Amino acid sequence: MKEFGGSAFFIDRDDINTDEIIPAKYLTEITKRALQPHLLEDLFLDGKEFDTEAEEFQQASVLVTRSNFGCGSSREHAVWALEVNDINVVIGESFARIFRQNMFNCGILAVELSKADIDQLFSLTGDGAIKIGIELDRDTVVAENDKGERVECSFSMNPFDKELVAAGGWLAYADQKY
Amino acid sequence: MGQTIAEKIFAAHLRDTPTPENMVLDIDVIMCHEITTPIAIMDLVDKGMDRVIDQSLIKAVIDHVTPAKDSKTATQAKIMRDWAKRHKIKDFFDVGRNGVCHALFPEKGFIRPGNTVIMGDSHTCTHGAFGAFAAGVGTTDLEVGILKGVCAFRKPQSMKVEVLGSLPTGVYAKDVILKIIKQLTVNGATDMVMEFCGPVVEQMNMSARMTLCNMSVEAGATSGLCLPDKVTAEYLWPFIQDEYASLEEATEDFSKWHSDPDAEYAETLTIDVSDLRPQVTYNYKPDKVKDIDELVGEKIDQVYIGSCTNGRIEDIRIAASILRGRTVADSVRGILTPATPAIYSQALDEGLIKIFMDAGFCVLNPTCGACLGMSSGVLAEGESCASTTNRNFNGRMGKGGMVHLMSPLSAAAAAVTGEITDPAQFIN
Numbered sequence: 001m002k003e004f005g006g007s008a009f010f011i012d013r014d015d016i017n018t019d020e021i022i023p024a025k026y027l028t029e030i031t032k033r034a035l036q037p038h039l040l041e042d043l044f045l046d047g048k049e050f051d052t053e054a055e056e057f058q059q060a061s062v063l064v065t066r067s068n069f070g071c072g073s074s075r076e077h078a079v080w081a082l083e084v085n086d087i088n089v090v091i092g093e094s095f096a097r098i099f100r101q102n103m104f105n106c107g108i109l110a111v112e113l114s115k116a117d118i119d120q121l122f123s124l125t126g127d128g129a130i131k132i133g134i135e136l137d138r139d140t141v142v143a144e145n146d147k148g149e150r151v152e153c154s155f156s157m158n159p160f161d162k163e164l165v166a167a168g169g170w171l172a173y174a175d176q177k178y
Numbered sequence: 179m180g181q182t183i184a185e186k187i188f189a190a191h192l193r194d195t196p197t198p199e200n201m202v203l204d205i206d207v208i209m210c211h212e213i214t215t216p217i218a219i220m221d222l223v224d225k226g227m228d229r230v231i232d233q234s235l236i237k238a239v240i241d242h243v244t245p246a247k248d249s250k251t252a253t254q255a256k257i258m259r260d261w262a263k264r265h266k267i268k269d270f271f272d273v274g275r276n277g278v279c280h281a282l283f284p285e286k287g288f289i290r291p292g293n294t295v296i297m298g299d300s301h302t303c304t305h306g307a308f309g310a311f312a313a314g315v316g317t318t319d320l321e322v323g324i325l326k327g328v329c330a331f332r333k334p335q336s337m338k339v340e341v342l343g344s345l346p347t348g349v350y351a352k353d354v355i356l357k358i359i360k361q362l363t364v365n366g367a368t369d370m371v372m373e374f375c376g377p378v379v380e381q382m383n384m385s386a387r388m389t390l391c392n393m394s395v396e397a398g399a400t401s402g403l404c405l406p407d408k409v410t411a412e413y414l415w416p417f418i419q420d421e422y423a424s425l426e427e428a429t430e431d432f433s434k435w436h437s438d439p440d441a442e443y444a445e446t447l448t449i450d451v452s453d454l455r456p457q458v459t460y461n462y463k464p465d466k467v468k469d470i471d472e473l474v475g476e477k478i479d480q481v482y483i484g485s486c487t488n489g490r491i492e493d494i495r496i497a498a499s500i501l502r503g504r505t506v507a508d509s510v511r512g513i514l515t516p517a518t519p520a521i522y523s524q525a526l527d528e529g530l531i532k533i534f535m536d537a538g539f540c541v542l543n544p545t546c547g548a549c550l551g552m553s554s555g556v557l558a559e560g561e562s563c564a565s566t567t568n569r570n571f572n573g574r575m576g577k578g579g580m581v582h583l584m585s586p587l588s589a590a591a592a593a594v595t596g597e598i599t600d601p602a603q604f605i606n
Contacts, residue, residue, distance in 0.1 A: 017571050024574075068398070097368055101319065163196065177194070
């Protein structure tokens with residue numbers, strides 16, 4: 001199975017909606033690649049515009065956030081915008097249903113952890129990079145910062161969603177089965 | 179143990195149970211628009227799988243940006259148009275016959291009680307007003323629906339939302355659903371089917387029920403739905419009169435979908451609306467809702483009346499009741515977009531369009547347009563819009579713009595004064 005994980009980027013906010021992940025004005029694009037420069041372009045954090053040029057963000061392959069990530073519009077463009085930026089895991093307290101399903105339908109991961117576990121992951125942040133790996137065989141998130149501080153959290157993932165990931169997404173799964 | 183309406187619909191459409199918690203359903207209606215469908219079509223073509231399970235299940239429309247505003251939107255429309263032609267999709271609605279999907283498709287009688295409905299659009303939950311399970315999905319779900327006629331969902335959990343009392347004058351379904359979202363918050367109903375019931379819902383017409391169900395996704399719900407009854411049967415009568423001997427017989431048949439008295443609900447919410455004030459959003463989330471009294475005086479630059487939430491004839495009549503003989507404030511740009519050609523035509527026949535134009539409104543063709551900031555009324559930075567739409571996210575109607583969601587009556591009052599205004603002062 002595909003490997004999931006890498007450099008993590010942390011966004012400390014609840015309810016990030018899909019209009020923020022990819023603004024509607026880019027929904028007229030008909031290739032996924034065209035979305036690449038616009039991921040989270042309209043996000044505001046603490047009243048300030050999010051810096052999409054930040055190096056840690058550019059290098060990220062894992063996003064860690066808070067609750068109800070991906071709410072609002074059903075646009076799968078939100079997931080594709082992550083994918084074409086090589087982000088294949090989002091870790092949060094909870095997700096909006098459609099966004100969560102879109103992630104698994106594309107064969108990538110929306111990992112739900114408790115608030116306490118998310119707090120623990122955030123506690124690793126400071127200076128320097130944080131690496132996060134997802135061990136799907138033992139339902140575990142392993143995070144480590146530059147200082148060697150390490151956090152392990154276990155998650156539970158819907159078994160069907162896991163099967164979608166193993167199949168490489170819902171289209172491949174459904175084409176074989178139905 | 180009894181079943182909820184959602185459980186009954188799931189049981190009647192069950193194709194597969196890959197795990198005890200997941201159900202793959204046969205889908206009755208697969209709706210498509212030009213924003214989320216073209217990438218599915220192109221992917222199917224690329225993979226050599228350009229097929230449609232059954233063209234009669236597909237209902238397709240160009241509605242988000244129409245007529246096309248630029249080359250990109252023209253291309254999206256063309257991909258839809260060519261696909262519909264290639265697969266002989268009969269129910270395809272192009273310029274001149276097109277309107278906002280969630281207003282157009284019910285009007286055509288496409289949605290029936292007990293149906294399963296998907297679309298690559300989060301407001302697909304609107305169709306739950308007919309006692310259907312209707313869910314917004316992403317492009318991959320849509321693609322599989324087009325190809326295989328199925329969609330996967332988790333086992334449904336239902337939230338019973340009982341609306342008690344009676345609606346005061348000047349207070350509408352929009353105010354009720356905003357109040358409910360305020361109470362539940364934006365993820366209070368995640369993974370749930372909201373089942374709206376109680377005397378207030380029973381007395382609502384289909385238009386109001388659609389408004390109610392339309393915004394259930396703003397509380398995170400998979401779908402919202404109402405129990406199909408005589409009101410549903412009357413609305414659908416032109417389309418079902420060959421199937422039933424009488425309205426009573428249709429109503430009786432629809433009642434088979436009603437939740438059993440001993441059905442189990444994951445949650446219950448009871449709300450008495452007898453003293454409900456008009457509701458208005460502030461800030462950037464649809465659960466940020468206040469009684470209008472707390473926001474009176476907030477300056478408004480644009481008023482937008484339309485969308486799948488509140489762009490139907492009943493909504494236009496309600497707004498016109500205030501605009502009749504009055505004019506829009508000098509500082510306000512008023513925009514009306516009737517949600518479908520039939521609604522537009524009806525509004526013309528009733529003299530409502532003239533009322534709007536005499537008041538100084540710009541009347542647009544049916545389109546989703548400015549609701550999601552794609553065209554036809556995008557806000558500039560720092561501007562505010564009193565809007566009958568469904569989302570007030572930061573940047574939704576244009577970067578740096580503020581959207582105050584409200585009923586058509588409250589929006590019309592704001593148009594006249596140029597600020598958020600209690601509509602009571604305009605009602606006799």
